[in-house]
Structures are given as structure tokens and as C-alpha cells.
Amino acid sequence: MEAVSFWILASGLLISATALVAFRNPVTNAVCLVVALVMQAALFITLEAFFLAAVQVIVYAGAVMVLFLFVIMLLDVKEEARRKASWAKVVAVVGVGGGAVFGATKIATLFPFAEKTLHWGEGKGGGSAAELGKLLFTSYSPLFLATGVLLLVATVGVVVLCRRDPQ
Amino acid sequence: MNFGEITLSHYLALSSLLFLIGLAGVILRRSLLIIMMSLELLLNAANLALVAVGRFQGLPDPQVAVFFVITVAAAEVSLGLAILVAIFRIRKTTAADQLASLRF
Numbered sequence: 001m002e003a004v005s006f007w008i009l010a011s012g013l014l015i016s017a018t019a020l021v022a023f024r025n026p027v028t029n030a031v032c033l034v035v036a037l038v039m040q041a042a043l044f045i046t047l048e049a050f051f052l053a054a055v056q057v058i059v060y061a062g063a064v065m066v067l068f069l070f071v072i073m074l075l076d077v078k079e080e081a082r083r084k085a086s087w088a089k090v091v092a093v094v095g096v097g098g099g100a101v102f103g104a105t106k107i108a109t110l111f112p113f114a115e116k117t118l119h120w121g122e123g124k125g126g127g128s129a130a131e132l133g134k135l136l137f138t139s140y141s142p143l144f145l146a147t148g149v150l151l152l153v154a155t156v157g158v159v160v161l162c163r164r165d166p167q
Numbered sequence: 168m169n170f171g172e173i174t175l176s177h178y179l180a181l182s183s184l185l186f187l188i189g190l191a192g193v194i195l196r197r198s199l200l201i202i203m204m205s206l207e208l209l210l211n212a213a214n215l216a217l218v219a220v221g222r223f224q225g226l227p228d229p230q231v232a233v234f235f236v237i238t239v240a241a242a243e244v245s246l247g248l249a250i251l252v253a254i255f256r257i258r259k260t261t262a263a264d265q266l267a268s269l270r271f
Contacts, residue, residue, distance in 0.1 A: 006173045010181045017185055017208055021192035026200055033204050040211050047178075047222040049230050052237075059237050060207070064244050068204065071248045075255050077200055097187045104183035108176035113223045117172040126227035135231050147238050154242035161249040
């Protein structure tokens with residue numbers, strides 16, 4: 001069960017991410033990004049991070065995607081012109097990709113819990129909103145307050161950047 | 168690699184592949200909008216690795232880190248898109264290779 005859901009979600013995530021990079025039409029790219037983000041949220045559920053899965057759908061697949069679609073609509077972005085892909089680039093990407101996957105699996109074996117396999121229900125509720133809220137408002141409360149300041153600064157920055165000059 | 172038992176290395180391999188695809192998008196694509204979408208893929212790959220390590224370790228702390236990453240990513244996207252709109256107003260393009268000079 002865990003394995004089947006992992007392989008389905010992983011292949012879906014990789015396919016939609018590849019489609020995002022490969023396709024030329026900006027609206028198609030945005031749809032591919034939504035699919036990838038929802039797949040990622042489902043992967044969070046398989047890792048028993050339920051609150052993060054909800055946040056991922058609300059913030060990324062909701063708010064961020066609406067921003068992207070608004071900008072696509074506002075700017076009337078055209079399709080990119082095609083370029084010829086050189087074989088050297090393709091070989092380099094495949095080589096680096098193989099190396100990265102090999103390196104990641106090697107790094108994973110260095111962890112003391114590397115042999116542990118995934119079993120549903122072992123997370124002890126660590127990913128629930130209550131548990132994360134406790135952590136956020138106790139040990140991580142300074143960071144939480146700093147996040148509020150960050151969002152305020154970002155809001156002011158966006159308003160200043162998008163203001164038209166009065167003259 | 169064992170296909171029936173999912174371990175940490177499966178998630179880290181998936182995360183590194185996703186990071187690589189996003190990096191290819193950042194390097195190969197020229198539209199600033201698509202570059203920003205690929206940047207979201209990079210952040211998501213890092214998030215996936217963090218949550219996976221936390222899950223197999225049995226600690227909820229990495230999930231708090233991912234929560235902050237998502238917040239910062241939302242702020243980054245809004246600011247980045249505002250800069251994109253401001254650039255488009257002045258230069259009438261969002262192709263990265265036509266934005267090579269800093270003056271306008």
C-alpha cells in the first residue's frame with residue numbers, strides 16, 4: 001500500500017515537473033505546476049505531514065498559482081521561441097541527474113535510520129495541526145513573529161513596486 | 168533498490184530528481200515567469216527532503232522548518248512577480264536574455 005502510493009505519486013510528480021520545464025505555453029506550464037504541487041501535497045500525506053499537506057494546497061496550489069495566472073493574464077506572455085537542443089546538453093543533464101540520484105541514495109544510507117521502512121500510522125500524530133501549533137507557539141515563537149514582519153515587508157514592497165508614478 | 172519497501176533513500180532520490188528538473192528549468196528556459204515556476208520546484212524538492220528526513224527520524228521539527236519555507240516562498244513569489252510586472256512595464260519583455268543590461 002505504502003509502496004504503491006509512493007510510486008504512483010512519485011511518477012506523477014516527476015512527469016508533471018518535466019512537463020512544466022518542457023512545454024512552451026505559459027498556461028500549460030501553470031497547470032503542470034498545479035498538478036506537481038498537488039502531487040507533492042499527497043506525498044506529504046504519505047509522510048504523515050497532514051497539516052503541511054493542507055498548507056501546501058491552500059498556499060501553493062491556491063494563492064501562489066492565482067498570482068502566477070494573474071500575471072500570465074496581465075502580461076499576455078507569448079510562447080517562447082524554440083531552440084535546438086544539443087546532444088551535449090542532454091547527455092550532461094542525464095549524467096548529472098544520475099550522479100545526483102546516486103549521491104542522494106548514498107547520503108541516505110549514512111543516516112542511522114536508513115534501514116527503516118515506511119509504515120502507515122507510525123508517525124505518532126507528529127504532523128497534526130495541534131502538534132505543529134504547539135511547536136510554533138513555544139520553541140519557534142520568535143521565528144513565527146519574524147515571519148509576520150517578513151510578510152508585512154513583502155506586502156509594502158509589492159505595493160511600492162507596482163505603484164505607478166504620479167507624474 | 169527495493170521496490171516493495173519504501174525507505175528514506177527513495178524519498179531523497181525523488182527529491183534530488185525533482186531538484187534537478189527544476190534546475191534544468193531555471194537554466195534552460197528564458198521566460199522569467201517559467202524561471203520562477205522552476206524555482207518553486209526547487210523549493211518543493213528541498214521541502215520534500217526535509218519532511219522525509221523528519222518522518223523517518225520521528226521528529227516534527229523539520230515540518231516547522233517547511234512551514235516557514237512555504238511562508239517565505241509565498242512572499243518571494245509575490246515580490247518576484249511584482250518585479251516582473253515592473254520590468255515588463257519598462258522593457259515590454261520578460262525574456263531573461265533580453266534583460267542583460269541593468270540600466271533602462
